[in-house]
Amino acid sequence: MRAFFAFVKKECLEQYRTGKLLMLFAVFVLFGIMNPAIAKLTPWLMESLSESLAQAGMTVTEYTVTAVDSWAQFYKNIPMALIVFVLAECGIFTKEYNANTLVLCLTKGLSRRKVMLAKTSVLFLLWSALYFVCFGITYAYSAYYWDNSAVGFLGFGVFLWWLLGVLAVMLIPLFSALFNANTGVAAGVGAVFGGAYLLGLIPALKEYSPAFLMKTAPLTYKTAESGDYLGAVTVTALLCVVAFACAFPVFDKKQL
Template sequence: MKSLLTFIAKEWLEAARTGKIIILALLFVLFGIMNPAIAKLTPWMMEILSNTMAESGLVVTDIQVDAMTSWTQFFKNIPMALIAFVLIFSDIFTKEYKSGTLLLVLTKGLSRYKVVLAKTMLLLSLWTVGYGICFAITYGYNAYFWDNSIANDLFLSAALWWLFGVWAICLMILFSALLQNNTGVILCVGGTVLVAYVLSIIPKVKAYSPTMLMNANSLLTGAKGIDAYAQAIVIATFLCMACVAASIPIVNKRQL
């Protein structure tokens, strides 16, 4: 356990030295501020555009915004934060293969499975903290300007998207352990999510697809209950564990 915690601390320090944590923190803070800001500025922007649109024969009515408008914006922006996260950390294993630093760590007695677990725990902790910061900032501004109680099952809705992000990160761990370069990792993660999304078009498959977790707005507005997401939650959790479990033998057999 001590060696595992030591390696996790080493990974944290490396991510901090390379500026990845700072970039990530700034992105999540920015997105957290943008959600209520865009909602708050929407009536003002539409008022500015109303004169121009009136010349084209279009009439713009008064737009009412509330906390729901901001939370809708939150779920529109968080995919961009997840994409940025994957782009930043897609080299979680590939950089080790290229530089040979992983071999140095293993010669000091650290088991390969602990390397996989340490890197997984690092990414999941960064995603959880970053996502939590973004959510907390949006929640605070929404509470100040409006009323968060208008949103149904707010924390459950946020948890659904958090779990989807965990699944994407576990995919990144798997493909980063398997492939040689981070470009391939990005393409494979994106391709897998795309395939899951396309399959979700099939009515009988939709409820089981992890991409169902992206549709948190339906829970937020009360259009669906949490029961509608039960199968997707179970499948996504299983796939997360399967990806990490599959990464261990891949790294064990890897020639370094």
């Protein structure tokens, strides 16, 4: 276990030294601030555009902002944060393939499975920490300006997007074991999410697609129940387990 934790420490230091940790932290903090800021500025923006809209024949009425608007922005922005995360981390394995540094670690007695587990653990912890930093900032500002109790199923809605991020985290090591380039890893993750979106277009299957978890608006506005998402949550969790389990034997057979 000492070798495992030493490798985890090495991965954490690598995240810091390359600047990825600070860059991702800044992105998630920025989104966390933007969510309530955009909601707070909405009435001012509507007032500023009222004359232009009136000339176009549109009437602008007084708009009251609540915490619901802030969390609606959170759910709109977190997909972009997840995309940035995937693009930044899709080279966590491939960079070492190109530099041949993994071979050095393996020759020193570290097993392939420990390498896979260590890198996956770092990705999981990093995503979770960054996601909940963004959540915490949005929650604090929303509580200060409005009342978070007005938001329907807030905790469950936040969990859904965290779970989607975990799916992406589990797919990165799997596709890293299959491909040697960042583009292949990113394309693989994108293909899975694209396939989930297409699956969601089939009426009989849409409630079982991971893409269904992205539809948090009905929860926010209290027009849906958490039980409506049980099928999609179960399928997504199973995909996470399958991707995690498959990554190990695939990586064992990979030629480095």
